[in-house]
Amino acid sequence: MQITLRTPEKADYEAIASWVTDEKACSRWAGPSVPFPFAATDLPELLAVEEGSSYCLSNSDNRCVGFGQFWAGKQGAVHIGRIIISPEERGKGTGRLLCEKLMAKARQSAGASTVTLRVYRDNTAAHSLYSSLGFSVIKSESTDDLLFMSAMANEVAREITSKL
Numbered sequence: 733m734q735i736t737l738r739t740p741e742k743a744d745y746e747a748i749a750s751w752v753t754d755e756k757a758c759s760r761w762a763g764p765s766v767p768f769p770f771a772a773t774d775l776p777e778l779l780a781v782e783e784g785s786s787y788c789l790s791n792s793d794n795r796c797v798g799f800g801q802f803w804a805g806k807q808g809a810v811h812i813g814r815i816i817i818s819p820e821e822r823g824k825g826t827g828r829l830l831c832e833k834l835m836a837k838a839r840q841s842a843g844a845s846t847v848t849l850r851v852y853r854d855n856t857a858a859h860s861l862y863s864s865l866g867f868s869v870i871k872s873e874s875t876d877d878l879l880f881m882s883a884m885a886n887e888v889a890r891e892i893t894s895k896l
């Protein structure tokens with residue numbers, strides 16, 4: 733499948749909204765700044781982050797199958813978030829592909845040496861995905877609910893390049 737990152741369009745936000753079906757899923761995906769329920773048309777504004785970029789992962793039919801963002805993190809790091817894959821595409825390696833492409837893009841645009849993210853402790857799928865991509869938990873920045881994770885952008889990039 734030819735799969736690329738591109739700027740999200742109106743129809744993509746409608747698709748993304750349809751993947752988020754309850755309050756818990758919404759909070760796990762987007763954190764407290766996105767209330768549930770929300771209107772798809774409000775998503776670009778609800779997801780807006782200062783100095784941030786949003787991308788959808790588009791398949792060979794130009795259909796959006798995933799979404800993610802990155803923005804400036806602490807101490808020169810780039811922070812990735814709001815990662816989500818269409819429910820019917822989960823478990824096929826698409827989340828890994830999205831993260832790899834997003835991290836490569838983030839590193840390229842931000843020139844950051846460190847990539848960070850936050851994930852709810854009980855989000856096993858996401859936590860496993862990030863660990864397998866080389867992210868480690870930073871205990872001092874984590875809370876009872878949320879893990880703060882970090883990876884060296886160069887190590888991630890090397891890992892990605894070795895698989896190309």
Ligand SMILES: CC(C)(COP(=O)(O)OP(=O)(O)OC[C@H]1O[C@@H](n2cnc3c(N)ncnc32)[C@H](O)[C@@H]1OP(=O)(O)O)[C@@H](O)C(=O)NCCC(=O)NCCS
Pocket residue numbers: 760761762814815816817818821822823824825826827828829850851852855856857858860861862864
């Ligand atoms: C988390 C999410 C993006 C993973 O996407 P995905 O396409 O299903 O993930 P992949 O198929 O690429 O799996 C990659 C790795 O993730 C982990 N993983 C994925 N689904 C898993 C599950 N149900 N249970 C445990 N680990 C899982 C595994 O380590 C897997 O590697 P493996 O295939 O070698 O075992 C997807 O489940 C999702 O959109 N969840 C809802 C939104 C969300 O929670 N986002 C995270 C915000 S921090």
